[in-house]
Amino acid sequence: MNLQREIGHLFSAQQNDWEQLRDGIIQLDNLREKVFTWGGDYHVKLQYNPARIVSTAATISNEAIEKRPCFLCESNRPIQQRGIPFMEKYIILCNPFPILKNHLTIPLHSHVPQRIRQKTGDMLALAEQLPDYLIFYNGPKCGASAPDHFHLQAGLKQPLLIQGDNELRSCLVIESENKNEAQGLFEDVYQYFHHLQPEEAEPMMNVIAFTEENRYKLHLFPRKVHRPAHYYEKGKRQLLISPGALDMAGLMICVREEDFEKISKHDIEDIYSQVSMPVI
Numbered sequence: 399m400n401l402q403r404e405i406g407h408l409f410s411a412q413q414n415d416w417e418q419l420r421d422g423i424i425q426l427d428n429l430r431e432k433v434f435t436w437g438g439d440y441h442v443k444l445q446y447n448p449a450r451i452v453s454t455a456a457t458i459s460n461e462a463i464e465k466r467p468c469f470l471c472e473s474n475r476p477i478q479q480r481g482i483p484f485m486e487k488y489i490i491l492c493n494p495f496p497i498l499k500n501h502l503t504i505p506l507h508s509h510v511p512q513r514i515r516q517k518t519g520d521m522l523a524l525a526e527q528l529p530d531y532l533i534f535y536n537g538p539k540c541g542a543s544a545p546d547h548f549h550l551q552a553g554l555k556q557p558l559l560i561q562g563d564n565e566l567r568s569c570l571v572i573e574s575e576n577k578n579e580a581q582g583l584f585e586d587v588y589q590y591f592h593h594l595q596p597e598e599a600e601p602m603m604n605v606i607a608f609t610e611e612n613r614y615k616l617h618l619f620p621r622k623v624h625r626p627a628h629y630y631e632k633g634k635r636q637l638l639i640s641p642g643a644l645d646m647a648g649l650m651i652c653v654r655e656e657d658f659e660k661i662s663k664h665d666i667e668d669i670y671s672q673v674s675m676p677v678i
Contacts, residue, residue: 419494442650448654450653484524497644499553523577533606536551540641541645559606624673626672
């Protein structure tokens with residue numbers, strides 16, 4: 399069966415059987431959003447999405463992770479949650495706290511750390527079968543709320559999210575008609591990032607993969623910190639923004655109404671400048 403069609407059937411069935419997902423999709427359709435534009439050339443959309451507080455406020459210290467059950471392992475997932483096998487090693491699941499239309503979480507069956515190296519081929523294989531979707535990866539210190547269990551995410555494409563590079567933050571673009579060539583180019587960039595951050599178990603980055611006009615595309619967002627200083631401020635100076643791949647691409651998630659109301663273009667520029675690593 400066509401995988402996109404199969405996923406459509408999965409969402410229909412899961413909304414009937416799983417109240418949490420049904421409520422999440424209804425909430426997504428009614429979220430408040432606003433757009434900031436820089437010179438008409440590039441845009442950042444703010445999305446007020448209070449359901450994402452669990453992810454945005456997640457504590458990812460080793461101690462905290464060891465104390466909580468892994469919510470991506472099959473034994474700990476909601477009893478109502480069903481999925482579609484992929485490549486005999488992943489399961490495609492509906493995300494009950496969506497940011498995008500048809501938001502998916504795609505964990506490995508095995509409980510292994512969040513590491514993207516050697517798995518870009520899997521991202522591109524999934525993007526190939528889901529031409530209407532983008533596939534995204536949050537590094538263990540770059541927005542992943544489960545850095546102990548490898549997973550990808552996906553959702554329906556938006557032009558906003560495939561803008562590529564702009565003056566707000568770094569984005570390295572890889573594209574090729576050949577999947578193996580795209581993987582090889584990623585490995586070259588990975589090694590370069592590793593040279594810049596040799597102390598990290600994995601170079602800090604977010605990755606978005608998709609296909610367009612019969613070409614494989616990877617957008618790599620190199621990172622220098624997990625969260626901006628605004629996240630750790632107190633009182634009115636705090637902005638509870640914890641950027642992941644979609645934030646870096648141009649869809650910034652606000653989990654508190656006060657942040658959604660007060661955030662300015664200058665704040666957005668400052669957040670990007672703090673978390674994005676310039677690449678020369």
